[in-house]
Structures are given as structure tokens and as C-alpha cells.
Amino acid sequence: MVTGAEGRQAGRVAIVTGAAGDLGRALARRLEREGASVALSDVDAAGCEATAQLLGDAVLAVPADLSTEAGADALFAEVADRFGRLDVLVNNAALFATVRPTPFQEVAPGELDRVLSTNARLVLLPCQRAVGPMARQGGGRIVNVVSGSILAGAAGLLPYVASKGAVFAMTRVLATECGPLGITVNSVAPGLLATAAALGNTPPAAFEQQRARRPVARDGTPEDVEEAVAFLAAPGSSFVTGQMLVVNGGAQYW
Ligand SMILES: NC(=O)c1ccc[n+]([C@@H]2O[C@H](COP(=O)([O-])OP(=O)(O)OC[C@H]3O[C@@H](n4cnc5c(N)ncnc54)[C@H](O)[C@@H]3O)[C@@H](O)[C@H]2O)c1
Numbered sequence: 001m002v003t004g005a006e007g008r009q010a011g012r013v014a015i016v017t018g019a020a021g022d023l024g025r026a027l028a029r030r031l032e033r034e035g036a037s038v039a040l041s042d043v044d045a046a047g048c049e050a051t052a053q054l055l056g057d058a059v060l061a062v063p064a065d066l067s068t069e070a071g072a073d074a075l076f077a078e079v080a081d082r083f084g085r086l087d088v089l090v091n092n093a094a095l096f097a098t099v100r101p102t103p104f105q106e107v108a109p110g111e112l113d114r115v116l117s118t119n120a121r122l123v124l125l126p127c128q129r130a131v132g133p134m135a136r137q138g139g140g141r142i143v144n145v146v147s148g149s150i151l152a153g154a155a156g157l158l159p160y161v162a163s164k165g166a167v168f169a170m171t172r173v174l175a176t177e178c179g180p181l182g183i184t185v186n187s188v189a190p191g192l193l194a195t196a197a198a199l200g201n202t203p204p205a206a207f208e209q210q211r212a213r214r215p216v217a218r219d220g221t222p223e224d225v226e227e228a229v230a231f232l233a234a235p236g237s238s239f240v241t242g243q244m245l246v247v248n249g250g251a252q253y254w
Helices: 022-033 046-055 068-081 109-137 158-181 194-199 204-213 222-232
Strands: 013-017 037-041 057-063 086-090 142-145 183-190 244-247
Touching: 013 022, 013 068, 013 109, 022 037, 022 046, 022 086, 022 183, 022 194, 022 222, 037 046, 046 086, 057 068, 068 109, 086 109, 086 194, 109 142, 109 183, 142 158, 142 222, 158 183, 183 222, 222 244
Parallel strands: 013 037, 013 086, 037 057, 086 142, 142 183, 183 244
Antiparallel strands: none
């Protein structure tokens, strides 16, 4: 990988949401190593600042609840003020770590509404604010983090899986509407990853089952996913849009 001023993101500006979590942190670091100035955001203010401490000077931390219009407005206003442009948006934030497995018969309608609506808003609201600056520059890259669970039909996670299925479908609409503006919109679908969030809400037996199902028989890592996101965020991927790139060791083929 070519890094820094010679990297393929040199001179570009990227936003990574959900940057307090393990995956968001890895994605932000990767884009920064490739030369981008990176804005981090997360509703977890302390975690967002902790990620910023790991990165260099060309980083901006904007703690915000991005499921609200006020939070999303604050992020994009600060990015415009500090950097004056926007090239890459990675919508990685989601209700995930706090989602507890529940059989579908016991899912309360309000919980379905909460998870479905929040995870869809965490994509829609940033995308609505990103297209203006990207279009004015002649284009950009949007990458939405969905989940391999929409292929596997993960038991006990109906609201979460439905929300990621919604984002998968939204990605296609966004790609169709944004293509004429030079903006590509794709999704990345990780299989179960050994992040702190997943280790906290997934029993060890599920990790064992996943390893047994995969042709690449090991745990997935944030580094596996960053490679896919880095490709879709790069200037050279301009003819790839509306796609879902599955990063799951082959647990399911798509
Ligand atoms: N870890 C896995 O096994 C796995 C597998 C497939 C997909 N994913 C997806 O990858 C992404 C990151 O996963 P992770 O393992 O790092 O989990 P994580 O829970 O640590 O990261 C999600 C981040 O989103 C933030 N967030 C939640 N609501 C927000 C809001 N309203 N505004 C701003 N930020 C908000 C959280 O604070 C958290 O830091 C998520 O979208 C998750 O659904 C994870």
C-alpha cells in the first residue's frame, strides 16, 4: 500500500461514522494512512476522541448523534469549515453492540421501529448532506457497512438484520440517484468479526460455528474489511456502484 502524500487518498477528505468502535477505528486509520484528512464521528464522545488520539494531525473528531438532523448537520458543517471539501463518506455507525439476541416471537414492535429506523437514518441523513459537496467537486464515494447476516438470516437478530437489509436496498436507490452526479454508492457486508462489540454480544460457540462454515476457516477482522472499504473509497473504483462486497471468508457466496 502506498501511504501518506503519495497515497491514493492524498488531498482528499473522508468521513467515517461509528469511529469509536473497532471497525470504524480501523477504517479511519486506513483512509488516513492512504493520505486522506479524516473526520470521525460517533455518539460515543469519549470513544470518538480516543480514536482521534490514535490518528495524526489531519483528523477532526465530531461527536454527534447522527440519527438526528441536528447531529448530522453539525458533522457536515464542521467538515465544511475545517476542510472545505468531501470525497469519501463511510457510513459505519449502527445500533449493533447493544442489540441483544431475541427470538422473533418476543420482538416488541417498538424495538423493531427503533433499530430499523435508527440504522436507516444513520445512512440516509449523512448521505443527504454528503451529496451537495461531493457533486460540486464532480463526484465522491459512499460506502455503507451492512452485514453478512442478511445472507445468513441470523437467528435472534430480526430487527438488526432487517435494518441492514434496508441499508442494502437503500444503497441501490442511492447509487441510481447519485450516479449522474459522479458519486458511487456501494455496501460492504462483513461476516462475524472479532470486534469488541461482537465479542460482547455473540456467544463463543457462534464464532466456532462461523469458522467451521467458512472455506477461509478463521475469524474475520477489521483489517479484512478495511481492504474492501479502501477499494470502494478509492478514486479508481469509479465504475463500481450499487454493489455489495461480502467479506465473510466465504461463509455464504453472493
Ligand atoms: N463486528 C461484527 O461482527 C460485524 C459484522 C457485520 C457488520 N458489522 C457492522 O459493522 C459496523 C461496526 O461494527 P463494530 O463491531 O465496530 O460495532 P460497534 O457497535 O463497536 O460500532 C458501531 C458504532 O456506531 C456508533 N453509533 C451507534 N449509534 C449511533 C448514532 N446514533 N450516532 C452516531 N454513532 C452511533 C456506536 O457508538 C459504535 O461506536 C456496524 O455497522 C455493524 O453493524 C459488524
